[in-house]
Amino acid sequence: MIGRYKFEIGCILVLALAFLATQAEFNRFYYFAGFAILQYVMIATAWNILGGYGGYINFGTAGFLGVGSYVAIGLIEWGDAAIVWQVVAAAVVAGLLGLFIGYFTLRLKGVYFAIATLALAIVLETIVNNWDFVGGAAGISILPPRKPELLGILIVDRKGDGIFSNSKEFLFFLMAAMAIFSVWVARTVERGKLGRGLNAIKDNEEAAECMGVPTLRLKLIATTLSGALMGAAGGIFPSYMTFVDPPTAFNLEFAVNSLAMPMIGGTFTWLGPVVGAVLLGTVQQIAIVTISSELNLLILGVLLVIFVTVAPHGIVGWFMKKNK
Amino acid sequence: MDFLELLINALIAGVLLGGFFAALSIGLSICFGLLDTVNLAHPTLIVAAAFCTFLLNDVFGLDPILAGVLITPVFFVIGLVIYTAYYQFFEKNSAEALRGLAFFFGLLFITEVILIMVFGVDHRLVNAAYIGKSMGMSLGTIDVSIPYRLLVAFAVAAIMTLGLQMFLDRSFFGRATRAVHQDMMALSLMGVDPVAIKRIAFAIGLGTCGLAGALMIVVIPIEPAVGRLFIGNVFAIVVLGGLGSISGTLIAAMILGIAESVVSTFFGPSWAPAVSFGILLGVLAFRPTGLLGVGDTR
Amino acid sequence: MSETLLEINSVTKTFGGFTALSNVSTEVLSGERFGLIGPNGSGKTTLINCISGLLQNDGGKIIFDGHQLDGMPAYKRTATGITRTFQIPRPFHTMTIMDNLKIPVEFVSKPGATQTEIADEAMHILETMGMAEKANQETAGLTQIELRKLELARAIAAKPKLLISDEAMAGLTGTEVDEVLEILIKFNEQGMTIIMIEHIMRAVMQFSHRVICLDAGELIAEGVPEEIVKDEGVERAYLGV
Numbered sequence: 001m002i003g004r005y006k007f008e009i010g011c012i013l014v015l016a017l018a019f020l021a022t023q024a025e026f027n028r029f030y031y032f033a034g035f036a037i038l039q040y041v042m043i044a045t046a047w048n049i050l051g052g053y054g055g056y057i058n059f060g061t062a063g064f065l066g067v068g069s070y071v072a073i074g075l076i077e078w079g080d081a082a083i084v085w086q087v088v089a090a091a092v093v094a095g096l097l098g099l100f101i102g103y104f105t106l107r108l109k110g111v112y113f114a115i116a117t118l119a120l121a122i123v124l125e126t127i128v129n130n131w132d133f134v135g136g137a138a139g140i141s142i143l144p145p146r147k148p149e150l151l152g153i154l155i156v157d158r159k160g161d162g163i164f165s166n167s168k169e170f171l172f173f174l175m176a177a178m179a180i181f182s183v184w185v186a187r188t189v190e191r192g193k194l195g196r197g198l199n200a201i202k203d204n205e206e207a208a209e210c211m212g213v214p215t216l217r218l219k220l221i222a223t224t225l226s227g228a229l230m231g232a233a234g235g236i237f238p239s240y241m242t243f244v245d246p247p248t249a250f251n252l253e254f255a256v257n258s259l260a261m262p263m264i265g266g267t268f269t270w271l272g273p274v275v276g277a278v279l280l281g282t283v284q285q286i287a288i289v290t291i292s293s294e295l296n297l298l299i300l301g302v303l304l305v306i307f308v309t310v311a312p313h314g315i316v317g318w319f320m321k322k323n324k
Numbered sequence: 325m326d327f328l329e330l331l332i333n334a335l336i337a338g339v340l341l342g343g344f345f346a347a348l349s350i351g352l353s354i355c356f357g358l359l360d361t362v363n364l365a366h367p368t369l370i371v372a373a374a375f376c377t378f379l380l381n382d383v384f385g386l387d388p389i390l391a392g393v394l395i396t397p398v399f400f401v402i403g404l405v406i407y408t409a410y411y412q413f414f415e416k417n418s419a420e421a422l423r424g425l426a427f428f429f430g431l432l433f434i435t436e437v438i439l440i441m442v443f444g445v446d447h448r449l450v451n452a453a454y455i456g457k458s459m460g461m462s463l464g465t466i467d468v469s470i471p472y473r474l475l476v477a478f479a480v481a482a483i484m485t486l487g488l489q490m491f492l493d494r495s496f497f498g499r500a501t502r503a504v505h506q507d508m509m510a511l512s513l514m515g516v517d518p519v520a521i522k523r524i525a526f527a528i529g530l531g532t533c534g535l536a537g538a539l540m541i542v543v544i545p546i547e548p549a550v551g552r553l554f555i556g557n558v559f560a561i562v563v564l565g566g567l568g569s570i571s572g573t574l575i576a577a578m579i580l581g582i583a584e585s586v587v588s589t590f591f592g593p594s595w596a597p598a599v600s601f602g603i604l605l606g607v608l609a610f611r612p613t614g615l616l617g618v619g620d621t622r
Numbered sequence: 623m624s625e626t627l628l629e630i631n632s633v634t635k636t637f638g639g640f641t642a643l644s645n646v647s648t649e650v651l652s653g654e655r656f657g658l659i660g661p662n663g664s665g666k667t668t669l670i671n672c673i674s675g676l677l678q679n680d681g682g683k684i685i686f687d688g689h690q691l692d693g694m695p696a697y698k699r700t701a702t703g704i705t706r707t708f709q710i711p712r713p714f715h716t717m718t719i720m721d722n723l724k725i726p727v728e729f730v731s732k733p734g735a736t737q738t739e740i741a742d743e744a745m746h747i748l749e750t751m752g753m754a755e756k757a758n759q760e761t762a763g764l765t766q767i768e769l770r771k772l773e774l775a776r777a778i779a780a781k782p783k784l785l786i787s788d789e790a791m792a793g794l795t796g797t798e799v800d801e802v803l804e805i806l807i808k809f810n811e812q813g814m815t816i817i818m819i820e821h822i823m824r825a826v827m828q829f830s831h832r833v834i835c836l837d838a839g840e841l842i843a844e845g846v847p848e849e850i851v852k853d854e855g856v857e858r859a860y861l862g863v
Contacts, residue, residue, distance in 0.1 A: 057422045059364075059429060104609040111362045112563075112608055114425050118364065119556035123601035130594050137594075193728060200725050203714035206676055210708075212700040212730035212780055252552070256433050259426060268716070298437045305430035308423055309413040 007187065011180045018176035022169040031172045035240060037281035038172075039233055042179040043254065044261035044273035045186045046229035050222040051259070052267030053195055055202030056110050060101075060117030061258035063124045064094045064227050066250040068234025073134045073244060076142055083174070087235040094231020095224045102223035106216060118255075125250040139245025142238045171240045178236065182229050187270040189225070198222055230258075253297065257281075260304040266314030275315055329466045334589040335582060336468060342581025343478035346485050346574050347539050348554060349561040351532030354488075357568025358505045359522050359529075361410060362425055365432040367558055368551035369530065372435055373399060373537020375443055375546070381450040388450045389480055392538025396531050403530025406431070407523045432551070439548035447545040455542060477539045484535055488528075489570040501525045505568060556600035557584075564607045579603075627652040627687055627815050628673070628784060634681035635668055635839075642668040644839045645682070650784070650817060655810055657830030657847070658819045661859055665839040666819050667709065670786050673817075674706045675699040687783060700730055703783035707776075707790055709819075711769040713761040719772055720744055720757040726780035744779060751775045751805065767798045774802070778809060785809065786817045791825055799825050827851065835859065 021034070043061060050056050058064075068090035075081035075089055101120060105113045129137045144167045154162040156170050164170040189195045197218045200208035209215045238244045257280065265276025280300070287296040307314060313321070352366045373395055380391035414424040449455075454472035461468045492498035500521050540546060561580055565572030584599045628650040635643040643665045650656045660666050671677040673684060675696030684691040689702045705726070714722050723744035728735070732743055748754045751771055756764075764772065770790050777785055787806065791799045803825055810816050820826040826833065827847040835843040835850060837859035843850055850856055 055422055057425050101605075104605060108608060110422050111425060114422070115362070115364075115555075115559045115563075116605060116608060119559065119601040119604055122552060122556055123598045126595065126597040126601075130592075196721075196725065196728065199716065200714050203716055204712040206696075207708065207712040207714065208725070209696040210674055210676065210700060210706055211726040211776060212697050213725065214695075214697045214729075216695070252433070252436075252549075256429075259429065263426060294437055294441045298434065298441070301430050301434035301437060305427060305434065308426045308430060309409070312423060 008184075011184060015177060015180055018173055022164055022173050025165075028168065031168055033282075033285040035168075035172050035175050036285060037278060038175045038179040039237075040257055040261060040277040040281040041274055042175075042182045042233040043230055043258045044265070044277040045179075045182045045270065046226045046233070047258040048262040048267055048270070048273040049186055049189055049229075050198075050219075050226040052262050052272065053190060053202065054198040054219060054222050056106070056219065056223075057114045057259070058117045058223075058226065059114055059255050059259070060120040061230055062250045062252060062254040063117065063121035064097065064230035065234035065237070065254050066121065066124055066128065066246070067097055068094050068231035069237045069244055069249040070128055070134050071231070072235045072238045073140060073142065076238065077133060077140075083171075083236065083239055086239070087174075087178070087232050090235025091228040091232040094234065095228030097231075098223040098225075098227025099220055102220045106219045106223070121250055121252075121255065125246050128246050128249070135245065137246060139243060139248075140238075141243045142241075144239055144242065168240070171236060175236055175240075178232060182233075183270055183274060185225070185229065186273075189222075190270055194218060194221060253300075256297075256300060256304065257284075260300060260307075262314070263312075264303060264307045264314055266316030266318075268313070269316060272314050272316045279315070330589055331586070332463070332466055333468055334585045336470060337474065337589075338582030338585030339578060340470070340474040340478040340581070341543075341585050342578035343481040344474070344539055344543050345557055345561055345581050346577035347477070347481035347532070347536045349558045349565075349573055349577055350485055350488055350570065351529035351536065352558050353562045353565065353568060353570065353573045354492075354501075354529035354532075355526055356562055357566075358501055359526055360505075361407070361415075361526060362428060363406075363530070364425065364428040364555070365435060366530075366533065367554040368432045368435045369399070369402070369533045370537045370540055370554070371546060371548060371551040372439060373534045374541040375439060375448070375537075375548075376534075377538040377541050378443075378448045378450055378546070381452075381541075385451075388452055388538045388542050389476065389535075392480075392535040395537070396534030399534040400527045400531035403527030404523060406530065407526040410526075411519060411523070436548050436551065443548065445547055445549075447547050448541070449545050450541050452542070473542050477543050480535065480539060484532065485570065485574055488532070492570060497521070497524070502568075553597055556597065556604055560600045560604035560607060564603065564611075624652045626650070627654075629685040630669075630673070630682070631685070632682035633669070633672060633679045633684060635665075635672055635677060635679050642839050643672070643679070646836070646839075646841050647682075648834055648841060648844060650815060652783075652815055653810070653813060654815055655807075655829055655831045656815070656817045657826040657833035658817055658836070659821075659823075659826055659833060659850075659856075660836035663838075664836040664859070666836055667788065668839075669836065670706060670788060670817070670819065673699075674704060674786060697729075700726075700780055700782075703781075704786065705730075705777040705780045705782040705784075706786035707770075707773040707788055709789045709792065711773045713764075713769065713772055713776075715761050718758050718760055719748070719753065719764075722761065722772060722776050723747055723779045726776060731779065731781035747775055747779050750808075751778075766793055767801070770794065770798075770802060771805070774805060778814075782814065784815045784817065786819070788819045789821060790818075791820060791822050803829055823851075 043065065047058060047061060050058055071090040071093045072086035075086050101116055105116045128134060134140060156162045156164045156167045158165060164173070197213045200211065200213050201215050201218065205215055237249065261276035261280050262273040264280060265274065266272030284296055311318060348367065348370060352363060355361050355363045376395045377388050377391045380386040381388050410424060410427065414427065454476050458469045458471045492501060500516055504518050504521050557580060561573060561576045564579070565576035580600060580603060583603065584596045587599050588596045626649045630646060630648050633643055633646045646669060658666050668677065672679045675691065675694060679692065687703060691699055714725065724740050727740045727743045732740060745754065745757060748757055753771060753775065761772065774787065774790060791802050794802065799822060806816055806829065818826055818829055830847055833845065833847050833850045834841055835856045842855040842859060843853045
């Protein structure tokens with residue numbers, strides 16, 4: 001019984017650990033770094049559902065994330081929606097965006113989908129730049145609600161009456177919950193009919209279609225799911241950052257990381273993106289403090305190229321081979 | 325200025341801009357259309373060439389176009405190196421084409437970061453007699469003003485495109501390149517090494533980045549990330565033109581140039597990047613074989 | 623012989639200005655062993671791409687077992703009972719042989735079955751093909767004949783009414799050709815209709831009840847093997863006289 005639910009129990013333990021961390025009142029930098037790493041776990045995992053299982057590369061992570069962020073900003077500006085609704089709405093809109101772009105480009109060769117997603121991020125940034133309601137090119141500041149409640153329970157209160165003593169800790173916990181949820185989704189996909197169908201598509205799409213796999217439908221499900229998770233990861237971003245402008249929300253770094261993390265960790269299992277995100281995320285958080293951020297990005301790019309060329313199965317694949 | 329005058333000025337600027345776009349896209353049309361190597365880094369390498377032009381202009385006072393001609397061989401050699409690596413790691417063992425995409429994306433990113441590290445994020449310009457001045461004309465009651473920098477870019481782009489077109493149509497090498505696209509086997513039987521043909525053709529495609537970069541810094545101020553803004557343009561043009569068709573590329577570039585110029589004039593320049601993407605998506609959705617219907621996108 | 627299983631009615635396919643199939647009409651009967659021959663570039667593969675749904679015909683009609691196929695995506699055609707193999711084998715190369723077979727079982731022949739049932743069915747087919755001991759092997763190290771057999775096994779795993787075998791014997795030795803023929807005949811005797819595209823004349827003539835020949839996109843001959851071999855048009859098409 002326990003053996004069967006080992007993964008789920010592990011998830012709950014990690015979540016409990018994240019909760020304990022919020023109560024420990026560490027230095028603020030650790031929550032910040034932890035938030036960034038968890039966000040990358042979620043983004044890399046979401047990317048891998050389409051890219052790793054289905055073999056369709058999405059260069060537009062920044063676009064999906066940015067859309068999620070700006071949906072949340074729109075909701076805050078429009079009527080102070082609760083953070084949960086911001087995240088849900090961000091997921092829905094980004095998921096629809098995935099469906100939309102997939103519907104128009106997934107009938108063609110995979111490279112066209114990739115090119116369309118790359119351009120997508122740029123056009124979305126253009127739209128936001130021209131849209132004053134959400135701050136336009138100058139960006140926008142967000143004030144987190146002073147005493148947010150959920151189902152009548154006080155979530156954050158400085159005096160200690162709520163569950164968390166400040167909103168950064170609360171958002172850190174929420175991010176952890178979302179990241180774990182994404183990993184669970186990815187693992188469920190991987191072990192189900194959808195995952196097997198996507199794998200067949202990745203190996204040979206025409207053969208898959210001729211073996212009865214509804215390729216277009218599965219690809220659309222994967223782009224929608226992947227887009228929705230990326231959008232949700234973006235939806236929590238404005239509340240955490242408290243200031244967002246288009247270059248932050250649509251940062252190309254998101255696209256590079258979301259691609260590099262699974263590729264370096266290993267794309268064929270849910271563990272790969274997690275390993276890649278934790279490893280690269282940690283290195284980057286350390287590197288930002290100790291060396292220049294440009295050098296940090298250069299290392300990222302070089303690592304991506306090295307892994308893509310000489311170690312296509314990533315770290316997880318390398319370990320599995322050694323154990324065989 | 326009244327509407328008609330704005331429109332006519334926008335159309336003329338659009339045609340000139342289209343010539344410039346053709347110069348940016350022509351090399352990619354060869355690499356992507358004829359050789360199936362989806363070089364995402366193409367626009368960013370053009371920006372790298374633009375920075376080289378900036379250096380030659382700033383330090384030695386060289387004319388930007390002359391500088392572009394001088395750095396073109398350098399980019400040809402870079403092309404040889406990139407294709408050799410690409411072939412070694414991806415094409416030879418027919419690895420998933422999509423991993424090759426990730427490789428080019430990594431190249432794009434590395435190039436951009438190196439440019440930021442060397443030149444910073446400031447906008448850079450070059451000096452030449454024809455930059456900053458305009459040619460004024462009157463067509464009846466309508467005043468037309470044409471910036472010389474656009475005229476120069478258009479002329480150079482036209483020579484470059486037509487030259488490449490002639491080369492690909494008339495020379496043995498050009499015909500061999502087209503044959504690589506259609507039938508590798510036939511070429512091998514003729515005793516021609518298809519990989520050698522592809523390597524040189526790719527290098528020619530990448531060589532165009534040299535001159536295109538010079539044109540870019542003549543037309544607009546540049547900064548390292550500006551290459552990304554052109555990804556939508558160049559891919560929209562290459563796909564719309566029908567993969568591998570030089571004349572199609574030229575027509576598509578004109579269409580995009582005019583569309584961007586008209587949108588910039590009437591809705592403001594900050595909307596321009598959306599034009600190319602809209603056209604790209606539209607083309608992919610409704611006309612993936614390109615204007616002339618010769619592309620193969622499935 | 624019994625009723626018509628597949629009806630091909632004036633099917634036309636063009637690519638740009640090039641006509642790959644022009645007005646091709648024929649019928650395949652239920653339970654039949656049907657040969658399709660023609661020189662390279664004559665349109666054989668285009669025709670079966672149009673039947674299997676990887677291409678859509680521009681003109682004409684294709685009716686299979688009461689279903690009108692025109693406009694139907696390939697995966698749905700597989701569900702109606704058509705599967706095919708590919709001239710150059712296209713295994714799912716990151717999967718084991720077993721997992722290759724599980725795909726059509728899970729998606730077509732036993733939708734909704736448990737993983738154990740799916741595995742049993744896949745194993746059963748591997749056994750009939752004499753490949754059971756290779757079930758957990760990766761596809762990377764397979765020999766030419768093993769790849770061909772995997773290609774056939776995977777198509778058969780979808781439990782088709784009509785199996786289209788696209789040059790399943792190219793590059794095989796004489797005894798290997800016989801082995802593949804034996805497999806095909808065995809499944810035909812269990813009621814599977816088979817269209818065989820083949821360059822090896824001996825095999826296609828020995829196998830088929832009826833043969834058609836395409837040349838430059840047109841049907842130039844139709845008949846029993848003995849007639850086809852003697853047909854002047856077929857001879858011209860092959861020898862280019």
